[in-house]
Amino acid sequence: MLRSLYLIFVYCAFLGLGALAPFVLSLGYVWVDTFRPQQIAYILLNQFPVSAFIGALAIGGYLAADRRSPAPFGMHAALTLLFAGWITLTTVQFAVAPEAAWDKWDWAFKTVLFSAFIPLVFRSLVQIEAFIATYVFAAAIHFLPTGLKTMISGGGYGMGLGVVQGNSGFGEGSTLAAVALMLIPLVFYLRKHGTLIPRSPLTDAMFIGLAVVMVACAIGTYARTGLIGLIVLAGAIWLRSDRKILGLIVGAIAALAITHFTSDDWNERVSTINEFQTEDSALGRILVWQWTLGFVSENIFGGGFHSYQINEITFPGNAQFPEGVVTRGKAFHSIYFEVLGEHGWPGIALFLGLILTSFLSLQKAARIGRRTPGMEKVKDLAFALQVSLVVMLACGAFIGVAFQPMLWYIFALSSCTLHYARRASAAVASGDAEGAAARQGRPARTRPAVATRLRAQ
Known part of the structure; x- marks a missing residue:
């Protein structure tokens, strides 16, 4: 409860100081975007579009009084x-x-x-x-x-x-x-x-x-x-x-x-x-990078956000999986x-x-x-x-x-x-x-x- 009240106070402080100096509203947007109070607070801020609201005020404050x-x-x-x-x-x-x-x-x-x-x-x-x-x-x-x-x-x-x-x-x-x-x-x-x-x-x-x-x-x-x-x-x-x-x-x-x-x-x-050639995390990166180069060779304009979801990566075989392991949708x-x-x-x-x-x-x-x-x-x-x-x-x-x-x-x-x-x-x-x-x-x-x-x- 005290944590939420403190975060509400900080948020309101950015709004109040923004009336004196409009650029403070942009600082408030940076704080919200980085601190993420909406994910930490228990009341109010977690139910309110804090980022969109202060972002709109920042742009409006600049256009109205800070150009x-x-x-x-x-x-x-x-x-x-x-x-x-x-x-x-x-x-x-x-x-x-x-x-x-x-x-x-x-x-x-x-x-x-x-x-x-x-x-x-x-x-x-x-x-x-x-x-x-x-x-x-x-x-x-x-x-x-x-x-x-x-x-x-x-x-x-x-x-x-x-x-x-x-x-x-x-x-x-x-x-x-x-x-x-x-x-x-x-x-x-x-x-x-x-x-x-x-x-x-x-x-x-x-x-x-x-x-x-x-x-x-x-x-x-x-x-x-x-x-x-x-x-x-x-x-x-x-x-x-x-x-x-x-x-x-x-x-x-x-x-x-x-x-x-x-x-x-x-x-x-x-x-x-x-051990990047045998360690799954590092090897997986190399394989998905190889897939990406092949993908853009045929799709020069890319595949839009989250295009990795269509990839299919085959890890080389080992003693446990002689035929290799296939992984789909591995991130870039x-x-x-x-x-x-x-x-x-x-x-x-x-x-x-x-x-x-x-x-x-x-x-x-x-x-x-x-x-x-x-x-x-x-x-x-x-x-x-x-x-x-x-x-x-x-x-x-x-x-x-x-x-x-x-x-x-x-x-x-x-x-x-x-x-x-x-x-x-x-x-x-x-x-x-x-x-x-x-x-x-x-x-x-x-x-x-x-x-x-x-x-x-």
């Missing part, structure tokens, strides 16, 4: 809208499992479209920081229980350690591990540059502790995807580090500590990476093969175009941050988002989360960061007061405290 300095129509917006249109066309015209296809389109289309909407709303550095903080702390409800349980008593493969059960979204171990690791660079960005939560010894300890729990969460799922993500995360940070020798020493110590403190079950589970288990199998070669081309555009946008933003005095925050933000994107793309090679929000949020934030960097740099170059304020990520005029923190420039 200042909109982001220019660029490559991110063009590719995202083209992709939204293409996945709709494949659902209408090429779906091989129409009923299932429309069920997935219903939420996947909203994810893609909201990604195009985000750069219109989040225009200042404070707003971008608020988006990141909202997403990190909303996701924490899922990885904190898993990480803390792992640190206290150990984890386990396939165990329901979090607050959401099931085999999808944050209830699925590989996805939970990937998102926990993806968010670590953003946690350290908030620790170093956060203004909504000012830096202090207490907040330093909080953010560092949060990162430690995230790593524990990834390990505690026993998902091999988590190990891959951890290696990629460490490698990306090391490549960007100015102290590479120290980084190697710290990395070696961390690796030894993980190996020492993890259980034999975890080590046994991870060691099966080398990869963002790349998911998009390719469902939306064909045009779909994967648009998807890879969005990935490339995001990388280039962040590279341009980092360049602007380096050469513009007082914009070091932008450089560090671009770096953090790049590392997060690399981690998610590496983990995504083995999990089918191509249309879940985490990847699309990074695409959108990449666009937000570049648009902000260009505006702030131009304003600084012109020498006006708004430029100086924009560089610091705050409004130029004196406003009441709440408005100063929340309103856009």
